[in-house]
Amino acid sequence: MRIALVSCALVGCAYRPGSFSFPPPSSGGQQVTVGCLDVAIHRRADGALGPVLGFQFANRCDRPVIVDFAAMVVTGRDAQGGELALRPYDPHREVRPLLLDGRNVGAEALLYVADRAVPQVCVDAAGLVHAAPPSWQCFGSPAVRIGRQP
Numbered sequence: 621m622r623i624a625l626v627s628c629a630l631v632g633c634a635y636r637p638g639s640f641s642f643p644p645p646s647s648g649g650q651q652v653t654v655g656c657l658d659v660a661i662h663r664r665a666d667g668a669l670g671p672v673l674g675f676q677f678a679n680r681c682d683r684p685v686i687v688d689f690a691a692m693v694v695t696g697r698d699a700q701g702g703e704l705a706l707r708p709y710d711p712h713r714e715v716r717p718l719l720l721d722g723r724n725v726g727a728e729a730l731l732y733v734a735d736r737a738v739p740q741v742c743v744d745a746a747g748l749v750h751a752a753p754p755s756w757q758c759f760g761s762p763a764v765r766i767g768r769q770p
Contacts, residue, residue, distance in 0.1 A: 634723035637680030649674070650757045655749040656681035657720075663741060663759035669709055670734035671696065671741045673759070677748075678725040685749060688717035689730060692747040693754075696738030706732035706741065 635641075640651050640658055649662025657677050664672040673694075679685050694706040708715050709731040720726055732741070739761045746755040 635678040635680065635725055640678075649676075650759070652745045652755050652757060653680070654746045654755050655751045656683075656685040657687065657749050659745050659748065661743060661745065661757050661759070663762050664729060665762050667709075667731045670706065670732045671738055672729055672731050673741065673743065674727070674729045676725070676727045677720070679720045679722055682722040684719040684721050686717050687720050687726065688748060688750060689728065690715045690717065691750055693744040694732055695742050696732070696734050697740040697742075698736050698738055704734065704736075704738070706734060706738070709733050 635658075637658065640660055649660045651658070651660045653659070656679055658680050660676045662674050664674050666672060675689075677687065689708060694708075696704050696706050698704070715730070740758055742756055742758040744754045745757055746752060
């Protein structure tokens with residue numbers, strides 16, 4: 621897993637807590653604060669193996685904070701309403717806990733392996749920082765573009 625970190629030295633300022641203003645510009649999605657982490661999550665176009673979630677995150681505190689994608693609980697729901705646990709695709713065992721320095725930001729996209737179509741994906745964002753209670757964020761299938769592609 622390669623977490624893309626953008627140093628404030630590069631962009632000229634520290635992250636402002638609660639602003640959800642991440643460089644590069646946030647692509648929207650659902651925004652939530654869990655512990656010291658402001659997180660924006662959005663569902664991207666599904667990959668060949670399953671759904672893809674994009675994450676942008678920033679440490680709102682002055683001290684380092686853990687960011688642990690492996691600890692997040694992610695579930696999918698199929699068209700019949702059945703639930704399945706989703707795990708990130710990690711053939712090189714790169715998904716592991718890392719520290720994010722105070723007032724820094726990062727971004728990541730993860731593919732979650734599913735053996736069938738999952739029109740809905742739900743994420744417990746609190747697991748990202750080992751926090752409780754759960755903070756569930758759910759996403760439907762990404763919009764399908766119809767017509768001519770650029």
